Amino acid sequence: MNMKFKKLSFHENQILFGRDSTPLITAVEFDGKNVMEVFFRKTNEVLSKKETFRPFILLEDTIYMDNWDGTFEAKRLKGEAYYKYLVFLETWSDLQLLLKHFKKITGATPSSLNAPFFYLNDPVHQYLLLSGRTLFKDMSFGDLVRCQLDIETYCAEGFEFSNPHREEDRITVISLSDSSGWEYVISGREHSEKKMLEIMVEQIVLRDPDVIEGHNIFNFDLTYIAARARRHKVPLALGRSKQVVKSHPSRLNIAERTISYKKFEVYGRHIVDTYLLAQMYDVTARNLESYGLKSVAKHFNVASPKRTYIEPDKLSWYYDNKPDELLKYGLDDVRETRAISEILSQSFFYQTRIFPYSFQNAIIRGNATKINSLFVREYINAKHSIPRASQTREYSGGYTDIFHQGVVNRVLYCDVQSLYPSIMLAFKYFPKNDELNIFRTLLEDIKDFRLKAKEMVSVAKSKSEKMYFDALQATFKILINSFYGYLGFTYGNFCDFDQANKVTEKGRSIINSMVKWLEGNDCKLIEIDTDGIFFVPPDSIKTKNAETGLIRELSDALPDGINLELAGRYKAMFSYKIKNYVLLDFEDKMIIKGSGLRSRGLELFQRKFMEEMFFFVLKGEEAKVVDLLEKYIQELMDHKWDKKMFIKTETLKESLATYSEKISKKKRSGAAAYELAIKSTRNYQPGDQISYYVIGDKSRVRVFDNCKLASQWDHEDPDENIEYYRKKLNALYDKFTPFFHVDLA
Numbered sequence: 001m002n003m004k005f006k007k008l009s010f011h012e013n014q015i016l017f018g019r020d021s022t023p024l025i026t027a028v029e030f031d032g033k034n035v036m037e038v039f040f041r042k043t044n045e046v047l048s049k050k051e052t053f054r055p056f057i058l059l060e061d062t063i064y065m066d067n068w069d070g071t072f073e074a075k076r077l078k079g080e081a082y083y084k085y086l087v088f089l090e091t092w093s094d095l096q097l098l099l100k101h102f103k104k105i106t107g108a109t110p111s112s113l114n115a116p117f118f119y120l121n122d123p124v125h126q127y128l129l130l131s132g133r134t135l136f137k138d139m140s141f142g143d144l145v146r147c148q149l150d151i152e153t154y155c156a157e158g159f160e161f162s163n164p165h166r167e168e169d170r171i172t173v174i175s176l177s178d179s180s181g182w183e184y185v186i187s188g189r190e191h192s193e194k195k196m197l198e199i200m201v202e203q204i205v206l207r208d209p210d211v212i213e214g215h216n217i218f219n220f221d222l223t224y225i226a227a228r229a230r231r232h233k234v235p236l237a238l239g240r241s242k243q244v245v246k247s248h249p250s251r252l253n254i255a256e257r258t259i260s261y262k263k264f265e266v267y268g269r270h271i272v273d274t275y276l277l278a279q280m281y282d283v284t285a286r287n288l289e290s291y292g293l294k295s296v297a298k299h300f301n302v303a304s305p306k307r308t309y310i311e312p313d314k315l316s317w318y319y320d321n322k323p324d325e326l327l328k329y330g331l332d333d334v335r336e337t338r339a340i341s342e343i344l345s346q347s348f349f350y351q352t353r354i355f356p357y358s359f360q361n362a363i364i365r366g367n368a369t370k371i372n373s374l375f376v377r378e379y380i381n382a383k384h385s386i387p388r389a390s391q392t393r394e395y396s397g398g399y400t401d402i403f404h405q406g407v408v409n410r411v412l413y414c415d416v417q418s419l420y421p422s423i424m425l426a427f428k429y430f431p432k433n434d435e436l437n438i439f440r441t442l443l444e445d446i447k448d449f450r451l452k453a454k455e456m457v458s459v460a461k462s463k464s465e466k467m468y469f470d471a472l473q474a475t476f477k478i479l480i481n482s483f484y485g486y487l488g489f490t491y492g493n494f495c496d497f498d499q500a501n502k503v504t505e506k507g508r509s510i511i512n513s514m515v516k517w518l519e520g521n522d523c524k525l526i527e528i529d530t531d532g533i534f535f536v537p538p539d540s541i542k543t544k545n546a547e548t549g550l551i552r553e554l555s556d557a558l559p560d561g562i563n564l565e566l567a568g569r570y571k572a573m574f575s576y577k578i579k580n581y582v583l584l585d586f587e588d589k590m591i592i593k594g595s596g597l598r599s600r601g602l603e604l605f606q607r608k609f610m611e612e613m614f615f616f617v618l619k620g621e622e623a624k625v626v627d628l629l630e631k632y633i634q635e636l637m638d639h640k641w642d643k644k645m646f647i648k649t650e651t652l653k654e655s656l657a658t659y660s661e662k663i664s665k666k667k668r669s670g671a672a673a674y675e676l677a678i679k680s681t682r683n684y685q686p687g688d689q690i691s692y693y694v695i696g697d698k699s700r701v702r703v704f705d706n707c708k709l710a711s712q713w714d715h716e717d718p719d720e721n722i723e724y725y726r727k728k729l730n731a732l733y734d735k736f737t738p739f740f741h742v743d744l745a
Contacts, residue, residue, distance in 0.1 A: 015445075017137070027135070027270065027358065027359075028128065028358065030123040033091050034053055048240070053126075056130065057095060057118065058117060060084065064106065071089070072088060082387050113389055118493070132377065133356070134353050135352045149214045149221055153170065154315075161688060164227035166683070171197075173326055175330035178209060186203075201238060212271050215296075217272075218263065226247065238269070246265045249261075250364075263364075271360055272348075274341050300340060302339035302340060351478075367486075370482075375438050387493050399507065402528075402575065403525040403526055403527065406739045406740060407573070408524070410572075411534055412536070418447070421480045421483055422563070424443060424503060425440075429506075450473050453473035511528060518533065518535055518554065570584060572618040574740075575739075580594030582597065590611070592614070605636075609729060643715075647710040651690075652688050655685070660678070670704035676709055691711075699724055
């Protein structure tokens, strides 16, 4: 690796990487009072040292400290921005008491945008921000010791899914592995559940990992393990210094979705959930069929050809009848988790070198929040006052439009490289209250770093070098594209809604000029999505070189600093509605984008039918769609489908008593999962999942009155509602065929 390039170009940038270059820090933990324990990995040994820590809060005026009888030190910061004082307290509990004092005299809480104080509620974040330190300096991703954890569980007869609070259910297999290739399986056929948990704790402590990884590890594996450990009174001392695991309810926003989960914390280590990483990846990729481990592993081509597959509802049967197969299955789970993490978590590893957060928190914090931390860190370092977040104001969004619906052949996609960041740099749209000019400096540096990292990917001589620079350029890309969002970030100290509005206004102007240029050059527009355009080139453009030349001409017509690239070439495209389309590339690989075409609320047979239908249409074989529909309907009528084709799975989010009360008061409509849970007479609880299918012989039925548990379906005597599911197939056919502009009858 070009270490000179790596060191000089990146890590000497103190605004980006912090002003303290202390290497090999793997974790920082707080003792709850005023001491931080800092962990260092040196080859195969982990050392630690303790440092005194004084928590801080930013204040508008020290008048708010009047009548406060605790010990504190207030420092006046330079400048006249809103928060002019940096106040240090002796302990974290003192800081909490001070917050109560502030609420009493001002009525403001830490989340109040108009509060005369600015408070950061993570002591480790405070420590890293003040010290200028970050984790993992001088470490490669491969230097981390990463342990993978997966469990299999038993489900009592009559229930759909295992529940840790049911006495009859239990852990049957605990699978462990780590980044060195070590693997270890603990079988419930050989040990009691209590002994299994004790061995697991012993092995994890012995391997001493920096990171514990799992797929859905927060909401399943650790939640289940914690419940069973409480039952058996096994202390989960998985942390360094024999500290026990802690947890609390938390929420995470991924795009438009809010995910509730139980956040676990292990002293001296980080927890990485590849299930959440997959969802974060899919925000931009939009090409994951499912977020389940097996599906994600297949998508990234890390599933072994010899991988053992077991249907989820057969796990208990395999434990009773073929336990060795279940052990293989568990090992394959941790192997795939390790491989997926290597793909999806590396960018966050490099972000942790930049941002003053733990690895675990660098993953779950929003990009705008992380960028704000860079501003606050640098302003505090410069002993400069910090502005208060602006009051939220509306500002216009990007330009999206659709010009053509249906199937189009020979499609190009041109994309403005980092449209909004380029506009900000080219037209100097920066926050007005950034007196130290951090925004512009960071944006320029990160853009330059990404270009250099991309260059290094192309000349890297080894796989490890290529992966390093690719993860680095991906990290810089994420940061670059987050700067515009920061301008409109409500909780950003340096947000600027006026500047955000100027950026989108200029973006729409540039895209409109591209539209006019393309139309003037005989191109057929299909869709615009903020920073890119799908279009069909004129008949005179027949080769790749000609296509590239066309894009170059258009790029030359744009303002200085705004660069265009040919980002995609496709054999065909089905344009359905804005941000919902299907692409077929020249290797006949299909890409489906948009919630209207990839809804996970659809049954499996609907998703499969849509995919096959789109493929035929994009291949120019529209006539085959009629035969496809008839094939699906015939298979349905002949009961050729396995139940997985039509079952739905839902999670009980409230108790059965609460559901029943709401139904009686007409505060909600009936739901199949709850009705089945009530009828079963089993002790279903919130968090339980129920799979069901629709029965009856009419196409129009009330589902919650006409359903059965998936476990009740009998392949020898199937009773799924043929007419109901056939109506769904016909509805899909009728929904899309008008857009194909072909008489398929």
